[in-house]
Amino acid sequence: MEYPFDKIEKKWQNIWLEKKIFNARNDDKRETYYILSMFPYPSGALHMGHVSNYSIGDAITRYKLMQGYNVMQPMGYDSFGMPAENFAIQHNSHPQITTEENIAIMRNQFNSIGFGFDWEREVSTCRPEYYRWGQWFFKRLYEKGLAYKKKSFVNWCDDCQTVLANEQVEDGSCWRCGSEVRQKELEQWFFKITDYAEELLDFSKMIDWPERVITMQTNWIGKSIGTRIDFRMINSEELLPVFTTRPDTIFGCTFMALPPEHPFVSRWLENPQYDDSIRKFCEEVMNEDKINRAAEDTTKKGVYSGYDCLNPVNGEKVQIWITNYVLMDYGTGAVMAVPTHDQRDFEFARKYDIPMKIVIQNPENELVLEDMEAAYIEPGVLVNSGKFNGMRSEESKAAISEWMEANAMGEKTVTYRLRDWGVSRQRYWGNPIPVIYCDKCGEVLVPDEELPVLLPDNVQLGKTTQNPLLSVEDWVNTTCPGCGGKARRETDTMDTFVDSSWYFARYADAGNTKEPFSREAADKWLPVDQYIGGIEHACMHLLYARFFHKFMRDMGMVSCDEPFARLLTQGMVTKDGAKMSKSKGNIVDPQYIIDRFGSDTVRTFMLFSSPPEKDVEWSDSGVKGAFRFLNRIWRIIEDNLDVINSAAPEYNSDNLSKEMTGLRRSTHFTTWKVLHDIADRMQFNTAIAAVMEHLNNVYAISEPAALGKDEQSVFAEACRKIPQLIYFFAPHISEELWEVMGNTTLVHEAGLPTYKSEFLQKEVVTYAIQIMGKVRGKLEVPVDTDEEELKKSALELENVQKYIEGKKIKKIIVIPRKLISIVV
């Protein structure tokens, strides 16, 4: 009844492995095609999301294989990270062991689905042979001044004595013990991605990236051109710089807003005499959730610091306030507040009764200070602005900024929202930072020949304070590579995003023990021709990887400017409208579905049910539908094998019936459609729909055995094409049927299926006749009917006559082969 998918799938998986068809060779001279799906975190058994994502990559892999490319589709594991560490703490095990177990499970499952991965290139980021080179990269960045240390705030739980990720903070409390989380300042390592901010804004080297990802990255980098203005502190010579995009409003600045983290504030707080209520306020704000503070709707609050500065343009005294609505991370970390022309400043000034001054007047409707209910942020004409009075605000921006530059009050500046990349993690399960601290020599890098700095095995997880590595004394205590004296190792490990920022290049030369990868191998494969992954990586992973790639280019390790030529952001698998997750209890186990229906069925369902960039809504009956479809293919070929295998490949088309001409068209059109949908649009769902439609056409032939000789050939051709048309989504059944029909090669070895364009054309087409945009009739005519003839016949239609009677025809628009629109 059901086709024997189980036997078939095992058989062909073994043949593929034996023939090594997915093992790409660096000495293969054919043109390369590098297809890469984002590597998974090794969480154990595969979930539906994996199956769905990798089905897309595999479909492209097989298509490109048919096309004759030297295709590389590698797979690996992003195996460092918090989940493994947390799991180890809970289960009193070691991440090394559980991670390797999980990897073995996943690799097996990948093979049982028949994905064409090149296992000879497998990488796992937690293995020393991989993370060695991450440390090597850290050193190179350090040497170029692109890795540096600075103080920065982290979420800190005093009870657990540990740093918490944002997701581990629930309503300001620790997820594990529930005690309050506070912000603690720690020395942390940073990568200077901001050095590349300008180049990262250039997307011209991508062949095909979704516009939305480019927009999101552009906004994330957030370039803004403005002016740095230096305010002088009263009672000291010190300058307080601010960044503003609105130098035109400088004459209206009535106070200065600083965040509590500002270095000036920190210094004031060092004075024990400093006002206690201010101190309390600062602590309060600093411990607020970071995300909440950035939100524009949070209530603005602040205190007067007791310090003042001078507005350089007019010498007016400006009070300095400490507030919760300014972020230290952006610009200079200080804001010149102009309440009349900035909404946040306006709200703040009203609340605390700070004076306001209108400096941009609305030319249409004069502003009166007392009546203002919101800041006026539109352009206007300058007032109260000294010699700039009367100038239009748009023009005054440049004029004021040039004037200030000439008088040493400030200068034109470009600022980015993008911040340097903090890579320090106070965790065990990550790549150790190869730095040693020596009392005599200071900060020393571990020599290259001593890399990798291995993670120690004998760590006590969950029982230590602060950073687990700190507790491994014989690991921490070491000798200085410089002077040989006593020294201590850096105990921070690197963000896992570092590991995933260069793995795509390692695949090109995964076994290299001398360097991360050879230039030759990188140049052969890079850039990745097609990268596939979730949209959630739009800003972070994809930006970090681009940064790393550009760094590698500047080091002379790769030649191209961008790592990923084309990008496809695939959707996730949902059930009942929600993402599949254990907590929601809406998980479907892929293994169960594969055991019951086979891998070809699951892949068919995944690719058929929606276009790749959209979510796939899980449906049990949808899977059965996919299974039914494959069974129908199996049956029509098995049942008519005699006809198919005995029919001549060549036939005479002259005397074909209308029905068989239609079938011939279906065969050729479907071939065209499948090739077009995959190659030009990457839309697998419509390609599969086309094959289904073709199959319906084949089924419409009632008795193939009773057909004439030429017609049997047409029928045979319609069936013989099918394995090639389904290879990209159902490769196992495709290979089996291909073999059954007498072929001795593998499907991909025969190349892409071909079609004849002369068989695509329909002989008769139907025109829709519109009158004022409404369809009022249909017209069936031979394809080659000329325009005048068409117009004439259209007007003659009875229903059309009814609507144009007594009206004047203004225009007739003819869209070839589609419709005729009559304007009356």
Place this chain on the structure above:
RNA sequence: GCGAAAGUGGCGGAACGGCAGACGCGCUGGACUUAGAAUCCAGUGGGAGAAAUCCUGUAGGGGUUCAAAUCCCCUCUUUCGCACCA
């Protein structure tokens, strides 16, 4: 809150500004069968009508156009990201 995207039958979805709903699921009817399952065939947005045909319909409201699911403006809802999850 900010940034990005999406919204089409009962459901998943299709439709380079040109006949809305291809294809699949589900449902209804028929064939086969002792019966069921499976399979095959047909129908299936809503409303009126015996039919021809007409009206209506792509989250809601407005606009551009001979023609709008598609382009523009506003509103609503959902999803993703917001820098220590990967």
